[in-house]
Amino acid sequence: MRSAGLAARTETNDGGLDVAAPKAGADGGTSMPDPIHQFDLERLFHLNVFGYDASFTNSSLYMVIVVTTIVGFLLYAMQSGSLVPTRLQSLAEMAYEFVAGMIRDSMGEEGMKFFPLIFTLFMFIFAANMIGLIPGTFTVTSHIIITASLALLVFLTVIIAGFAKNGLGFLKLFVPDGVPIYVLPLVSAIEVISFFSRPISHSLRLFANMLAGHITLKVFAGFIVMLMGAAGAVKLLAPLPLIAVVGITALEFLVAFLQAYVFTMLTCMYLNDALHPGH
Amino acid sequence: MDAASAKLIGAGIAALGIGVAAIGVGNLFGQFLQGALRNPSAADGQFGRLIFGFAVTEALGIFALVIAFLLLFA
Numbered sequence: 001m002r003s004a005g006l007a008a009r010t011e012t013n014d015g016g017l018d019v020a021a022p023k024a025g026a027d028g029g030t031s032m033p034d035p036i037h038q039f040d041l042e043r044l045f046h047l048n049v050f051g052y053d054a055s056f057t058n059s060s061l062y063m064v065i066v067v068t069t070i071v072g073f074l075l076y077a078m079q080s081g082s083l084v085p086t087r088l089q090s091l092a093e094m095a096y097e098f099v100a101g102m103i104r105d106s107m108g109e110e111g112m113k114f115f116p117l118i119f120t121l122f123m124f125i126f127a128a129n130m131i132g133l134i135p136g137t138f139t140v141t142s143h144i145i146i147t148a149s150l151a152l153l154v155f156l157t158v159i160i161a162g163f164a165k166n167g168l169g170f171l172k173l174f175v176p177d178g179v180p181i182y183v184l185p186l187v188s189a190i191e192v193i194s195f196f197s198r199p200i201s202h203s204l205r206l207f208a209n210m211l212a213g214h215i216t217l218k219v220f221a222g223f224i225v226m227l228m229g230a231a232g233a234v235k236l237l238a239p240l241p242l243i244a245v246v247g248i249t250a251l252e253f254l255v256a257f258l259q260a261y262v263f264t265m266l267t268c269m270y271l272n273d274a275l276h277p278g279h
Numbered sequence: 280m281d282a283a284s285a286k287l288i289g290a291g292i293a294a295l296g297i298g299v300a301a302i303g304v305g306n307l308f309g310q311f312l313q314g315a316l317r318n319p320s321a322a323d324g325q326f327g328r329l330i331f332g333f334a335v336t337e338a339l340g341i342f343a344l345v346i347a348f349l350l351l352f353a
Contacts, residue, residue: 036352205338208345215348255334262334 035218039142039211059146062138066127095123099264106268107275114271117157121150122264129210129256133249141259142210144203151203154267162274173277202266209259213252220245290350293343300340307332 043055077092085093099119103111125141132139140146162170174191175184223241227234311329315322 034352035348204342205335208341209338212341212344212348215352216344258330258334262331262338265331 035215035222038138038214038218041143058138059140059143062128062131062140063146066124066131066140069131070123070127095119102265102268106265107272110275111268111271114157114161118264118267118271121154121267122260125150125206125263126257126260129260130253132210132214133252133256139210139214141206142214144207147203147207148199150206150263151199154202154270155199158270158274161271162277165275166277170274170277173273198270202263202270206259206263209255213248213255217245217248217252220248286350290347293347293350296343296346297340300337300343303336303339304333307336 041057041059043057044061045056047054047056073088074092077086077088080086080089082089096119099122100112100115103115103118107114128140131137132142162173166172173195174188176187176191179187220241224238224245227238227241307329311322311325314325
């Protein structure tokens with residue numbers, strides 16, 4: 001079912017990744033351009049694995065670009081490995097220290113064994129958000145399947161690491177200290193529900209921010225085209241949404257960093273629960 | 280009422296949620312400023328928490344915005 005819907009949408013796609021604004025110009029500039037179009041998936045190479053559609057899509061392509069960018073940047077920046085860092089090397093070291101500082105603040109020194117996971121998560125989300133802000137590109141994190149996979153990865157890591165370190169003591173997470181016995185069932189039920197709703201809010205936050213930000217950008221870009229196509233003196237209002245788009249783009253750069261930071265920060269806090277479930 | 284107009288009205292109602300998130304964000308920055316003016320030397324150390332709280336609060340408004348967008352465009 002899903003692949004049929006995908007194919008139907010792919011057929012209507014004329015190959016451009018991001019053609020919302022020119023499309024509006026083509027139909028006279030009176031109708032609203034489609035701001036959802038930028039999130040369409042297109043198959044680049046068709047691939048069928050045991051009846052499942054595992055095609056290489058533009059989403060996969062941008063994930064490859066993101067990972068190549070990160071790995072290339074880190075390898076190139078750390079190439080010299082000198083004691084007095086070059087400009088690029090100090091950038092790479094700043095990224096390392098930023099994530100390491102976050103882990104030390106929330107989990108202490110023993111949390112550093114999760115550093116590879118958390119650094120990878122931060123760099124992937126940050127780079128994906130930033131590359132997605134280049135006009136015409138595809139934002140990997142604007143699809144909930146991507147963010148949900150990342151959140152589930154964190155969720156399962158918390159469960160596995162928690163039981164591996166504390167055994168059944170991990171269940172103390174659901175029994176807070178100092179709660180009177182007669183309200184304990186209620187409190188435990190709330191704790192369990194909040195624990196299991198974590199991956200939902202964790203993934204939805206990143207996904208929704210990226211989706212809403214990019215739709216807002218395209219809606220305001222559409223206003224420019226609509227005003228340009230309008231008759232008479234209304235045309236003169238067209239620069240106003242243009243200024244708004246510049247402002248929103250600046251805000252989106254802030255959001256792109258903040259959401260990567262928040263996702264990583266929450267990962268640290270959840271992993272801290274796995275290490276110290278008592279409180 | 281046909282489905283299309285119900286969708287538009289629903290999107291408008293969903294957008295109200297953004298205003299409620301705005302109360303939260305305003306409260307957050309107001310309280311931070313109040314605390315920062317009382318003890319300016321401690322303010323810089325709490326900037327990270329401020330930004331964290333902002334992002335988490337703002338996300339709830341964004342959820343409402345996404346519902347509005349989904350009703351309009353999806």
